[in-house]
Amino acid sequence: MTDHTTEEPTRRDFIYIAAGGAAAIGGALTIWPFIHQMNPAADTLALGSIRKDISSLGVGQEITVMFRGGPVFIRRRTEAEIAEARAVELDRLPDDLARNENLPDDASAADANRVLNPEYLIVKGNCTHLGCVPVGNGAGDYDGWFCPCHGSHYDASARIRRGPAPENLPVPAYIFENEGAVVKLGATSDEVAAAGWSVA
Amino acid sequence: MSHQSTYEPKTGIEKWLDSRLPIVRLGYDSFVDFPTPRNLNYWYTFGGILAVFLVIQILSGVVLAMHYVPHVDHAFDSVERIRRDINYGWLIQSMHANGASFFFVAVYLHMFRGLYYGSYKAPREVLWIIGVVIYLLMMAAAFMGYVLPWGQMSYWGATVITNLVGALPVVGEGIREWLWGDFAVGNATLNRFFSLHYLIPFLIAGLVILHIWALHVPGNNNPTGVEVKGKGDTLPFHPYYTVKDGFAIVVFLMIFAGFVFYLPSVLGHADNSIEANPLVTPAHIVPEWYFLPFYAILRAVTFDFGPISAKLGGVLAMFGAIGVLFALPWLDRSPVKSMRYRPIAKWCFLIFVIACLGLGWCGAENPDNMVFEFGGIGMPFVVLSQILTAYYFIYFLVILPVLGFVEKPKERPESIEASVLGSSPAAAPAE
Numbered sequence: 001m002t003d004h005t006t007e008e009p010t011r012r013d014f015i016y017i018a019a020g021g022a023a024a025i026g027g028a029l030t031i032w033p034f035i036h037q038m039n040p041a042a043d044t045l046a047l048g049s050i051r052k053d054i055s056s057l058g059v060g061q062e063i064t065v066m067f068r069g070g071p072v073f074i075r076r077r078t079e080a081e082i083a084e085a086r087a088v089e090l091d092r093l094p095d096d097l098a099r100n101e102n103l104p105d106d107a108s109a110a111d112a113n114r115v116l117n118p119e120y121l122i123v124k125g126n127c128t129h130l131g132c133v134p135v136g137n138g139a140g141d142y143d144g145w146f147c148p149c150h151g152s153h154y155d156a157s158a159r160i161r162r163g164p165a166p167e168n169l170p171v172p173a174y175i176f177e178n179e180g181a182v183v184k185l186g187a188t189s190d191e192v193a194a195a196g197w198s199v200a
Numbered sequence: 201m202s203h204q205s206t207y208e209p210k211t212g213i214e215k216w217l218d219s220r221l222p223i224v225r226l227g228y229d230s231f232v233d234f235p236t237p238r239n240l241n242y243w244y245t246f247g248g249i250l251a252v253f254l255v256i257q258i259l260s261g262v263v264l265a266m267h268y269v270p271h272v273d274h275a276f277d278s279v280e281r282i283r284r285d286i287n288y289g290w291l292i293q294s295m296h297a298n299g300a301s302f303f304f305v306a307v308y309l310h311m312f313r314g315l316y317y318g319s320y321k322a323p324r325e326v327l328w329i330i331g332v333v334i335y336l337l338m339m340a341a342a343f344m345g346y347v348l349p350w351g352q353m354s355y356w357g358a359t360v361i362t363n364l365v366g367a368l369p370v371v372g373e374g375i376r377e378w379l380w381g382d383f384a385v386g387n388a389t390l391n392r393f394f395s396l397h398y399l400i401p402f403l404i405a406g407l408v409i410l411h412i413w414a415l416h417v418p419g420n421n422n423p424t425g426v427e428v429k430g431k432g433d434t435l436p437f438h439p440y441y442t443v444k445d446g447f448a449i450v451v452f453l454m455i456f457a458g459f460v461f462y463l464p465s466v467l468g469h470a471d472n473s474i475e476a477n478p479l480v481t482p483a484h485i486v487p488e489w490y491f492l493p494f495y496a497i498l499r500a501v502t503f504d505f506g507p508i509s510a511k512l513g514g515v516l517a518m519f520g521a522i523g524v525l526f527a528l529p530w531l532d533r534s535p536v537k538s539m540r541y542r543p544i545a546k547w548c549f550l551i552f553v554i555a556c557l558g559l560g561w562c563g564a565e566n567p568d569n570m571v572f573e574f575g576g577i578g579m580p581f582v583v584l585s586q587i588l589t590a591y592y593f594i595y596f597l598v599i600l601p602v603l604g605f606v607e608k609p610k611e612r613p614e615s616i617e618a619s620v621l622g623s624s625p626a627a628a629p630a631e
Contacts, residue, residue, distance in 0.1 A: 038392065039378050064479055069384030071479050126384075129511060131363040132356065132481040149360070149485050150499065151568060164502060166509050 049186030051177070054120070062136050064125055067185045071125030071133050072172060073145070074183065077156065082118050084143060085111040085157035093168075094160050100171040102187075102197040111157040112200030114171055122183060123158040124172055129165035145169070203419075206233050230416060235434035236441050237422035239620050243317075244420070245448030246310035252449050253303045254408065258401050260296040268348065270394035272387045275350035276475040294464040300342050301467045302456045304490035307335060316549055318537030319421040325529040327414035332525045334407050339491070341400040344393040346488055351472030356485045358385045358393075364498070367512040384478060424619045425537025426612055433616035484566060492563030493556050494518050497592070499567050500585040517589065524596045531596055533604025541610040545603050552595045555588045562588065 052065050054074060062075040077085075090096055090108060097106065098113035107113045115121055127134050132149035140146030141162065142155035152163030159168040175187040175195035187195070207228040209215040214224055267286050269278040282289035311331070314320055320328035347358045362379050366372045381388030419428055428434055435441070459466070467489065471482045487495050501514035508516070524531075539546045562585035570578040613619035 035378075038381055040380075040382050041388070044382050044388065066479065069382050069386045069478060126359075129363075130360040131384075132360070132485065133479060147481075148483055149481060164499075164510055164514075166511050 049184060049188075051182050051184050053182050055181040059119075064133075064136075065185070067124075067172065072185060073121070073123050073125045073136055073158070073169075075121045075136065076119055077121055081138075081143065081156040082111070085114075085155060088155065088157075088159075092161075094162075095167045097168070098171070099168045100197075101173040102171065102192045102195075103199055107199045109157075109159055109168060110200050114157045114159070114168075116174070116176065116195065116197060117180065120176075120183070121156075121158060122171060122174055122185075123169040125169070127152055127165050128160065128167040128169065129163070134169075203229070203235055205229050230412070230437075231442070232436065232438040234416065234437040235419065235428070235431075236437045237420050237428060237433060237616050238435045238440075239422050239424065239616050240420065240441065240444070241423055242444075242448055243309070243313040243423075245445045246306045246313065248445035249306045249449055249452050250303065250310060251408065252453075253299055253306060254401065254404060256295060256299050257303060258405070260292050260299060261398070261401065263292050264296055265398060268394075270348070270391050272350060272390055272476070275348060275390060279349040290464075291460070294460045298456065298459045298464065298467060300345060301488070301490065302452070302459070303338065304342070306452070307338060308490070311335070312553060314421075315552075316539050317421055317423055318425050318532070318534075318539065320529045321532065321537050322529070323418040324414070324421060327411065327418070328529055329526055330407055330411045330414055332522070334404055334411060335525075336522060337400050337404050337407070341397055341404070342488065342490065344397040344400075347390065347393050348397065349472060350390065350476045352474045352476055352480075352482050353469045353472040353485070355385060355476030355478065356482055357487055358389065360485055361487075362389075364515045364518075367509070367515045369512070421537060422616055423538060423540065424613055424616055425541070426614075426616055426619070429615050430617070486564055489560065489564070492561075493559035494521060494563070496559040496563035496585040497521050497589045499563075500582065500589040502567075502582060502586075517593075521589075521592060524593065528596060528600075532600040533602075534600070534607060534609070535604075536609040536612065538612075541612050542603070542607060543610060544607045545600070548595060548599050548603070551591065555591045555595075558588045559585060559592065 048068060050065070050067055052063075052074070054063075054076075057063060057074065057076045059076050060078045060081075062073060064071045064073055066072075088111075090110060093109050096109050098109050100107060100113055102116070103113055111118070114123075125133050125136075127147040127149065129147065129150055129152055132147050134140075134145035134147040134152070134154060136145045138144065138156075140153035142153050144156045144158055144161075145154040146152070147154075147163065147165065150164050152165035153161045154165075154169060155161050157168075160166070172185055173187045173189070173192055174183055174185050175191050176182065177184055184191070205225060205228075207218075207225040209218045209224070217223070218225055264282060267278060267282050267289065269275060279293070282293050284290070286292075314328065314331070343357075343361060347354045362376060362385060365379060366376045368375065377383065379389070380386065381392060422428075469486065469488075486492070495518075498514040498518040501517050502510055503513075504510055505513050534542060534545065536542055539549055562581045565581045567580065567582035567585070569581050571581055571584050572578055
């Protein structure tokens with residue numbers, strides 16, 4: 001069989017390694033479809049945008065809409081709330097990033113970076129701690145939202161102020177249409193770029 | 201297995217089969233003539249009880265799957281239909297739901313038994329580790345099974361637990377969406393949980409075979425922790441332990457039946473009688489009772505620890521609480537197995553059991569509620585759970601390693617036979 005006296009690799013050594021390598025790589029490539037099948041499917045991804053008429057929303061009112069399987073809060077803020085949110089010094093915020101899909105990742109958590117129109121605050125409605133839906137309409141110690149599950153308090157800009165949640169409620173990609181009467185959630189990056197979003 | 205086989209095929213068919221597939225021999229050597237320490241007490245019956253409950257869960261589960269519909273629009277109604285309209289569905293659904301709880305009662309008693317008598321020590325480390333893997337799979341199966349009825353607690357429990365993964369740096373959010381198959385817990389999640397919930401019990405069954413195999417190579421531990429030395433130390437498994445296990449199984453099933461028939465929903469949560477609603481979070485999300493200690497550990501970490509956020513810290517502590525069990529055979533440095541002969545470890549163990557029960561209590565309460573309060577001074581549950589969590593880890597990581605060096609064990613009997621029948625071999629009665 002194999003000549004054990006030679007130090008040189010034989011043809012058989014080469015075949016062993018080539019066959020073993022092909023089997024290992026082939027096996028690894030076969031695993032990928034079985035992993036990737038669990039990621040969101042094409043039709044799930046296609047349901048990624050909705051439109052909502054907000055023209056009937058009064059000052060100080062708040063609605064919750066379903067978007068991508070979860071709640072989105074749309075709050076038409078009062079002058080007092082806007083003033084309160086803008087008066088907060090940034091170094092008092094546990095999370096100093098805007099968490100705004102419409103802006104660069106490093107945008108600061110200033111209220112101006114959280115809204116397109118200061119009157120309308122639009123954020124995803126799952127607590128960044130473990131995903132519960134916080135109670136709104138000025139709840140909590142900071143006049144915003146309060147999560148009853150583990151006691152996270154969010155302010156009038158939906159930024160985390162106290163409690164176990166690590167991040168501000170994220171702002172989804174959105175634009176206004178029909179002169180502000182309609183909000184489109186899940187806007188494309190081109191639409192966002194044309195909508196006037198900018199870092200304050 | 202490890203002992204000499206004493207099986208002698210008597211009938212023609214047994215002889216014919218024995219030279220082709222000696223499966224009757226395997227059963228005989230494992231469950232009839234298997235030499236078992238003669239001093240096993242009732243704490244040693246929970247292994248048999250667990251085997252019975254695995255069978256109950258699989259049989260009742262297969263039946264439920266014939267009527268259950270894993271779709272977000274139909275799941276809740278199909279479970280209600282099982283409970284109201286399917287012939288005997290009320291019975292089988294109750295058996296399955298309560299069976300999960302009793303499965304965990306038995307596994308916790310089984311594990312505490314192993315901790316007390318040092319059953320994880322050499323040469324039974326592999327036996328112990330397989331047991332911990334089985335326990336992990338049981339938790340996964342129970343968690344996914346609880347999601348299937350698609351009530352409020354199902355949905356929000358799933359949301360909270362899958363969100364834990366999001367705490368991992370960098371890859372967390374990608375893995376979370378991968379688990380969900382969506383941007384939130386939804387139909388894709390329910391479907392895959394149903395598929396995996398059906399798979400896991402069969403994985404457990406396979407591991408149970410390995411668990412028994414790993415048990416039968418070194419043989420049973422026993423309450424003295426002294427290894428079997430001679431024939432006088434053991435009795436054949438049948439009839440001595442088939443009868444003893446059988447009696448314990450009957451008693452345990454009687455308690456189980458009491459719940460199945462008279463308290464079918466008492467271990468569940470009222471909020472799970474409301475269909476899942478992604479827009480309304482229940483006032484107080486709690487897992488099933490058997491996860492409460494770990495839920496308390498998760499919520500006990502309320503502070504950042506260096507670069508580790510409180511959220512990630514809680515997740516690490518919760519998984520660490522189970523992970524530490526894998527290392528236990530090497531953490532406990534004492535050569536003495538049974539805590540009967542370990543005067544300090546015995547008390548530390550008792551406090552450990554109380555800590556586990558206390559963590560369960562903390563897990564059921566709102567963290568900000570007060571354990572006690574008078575004159576403006578009190579202690580919220582979050583502080584109690586921090587104290588108990590600290591003890592949980594100190595027990596494994598400090599107490600057991602250190603006691604191995606500083607504790608002076610009591611004198612142990614020279615053999616199992618001597619511990620049962622007195623030290624004089626002459627006193628041994630005839631079998």
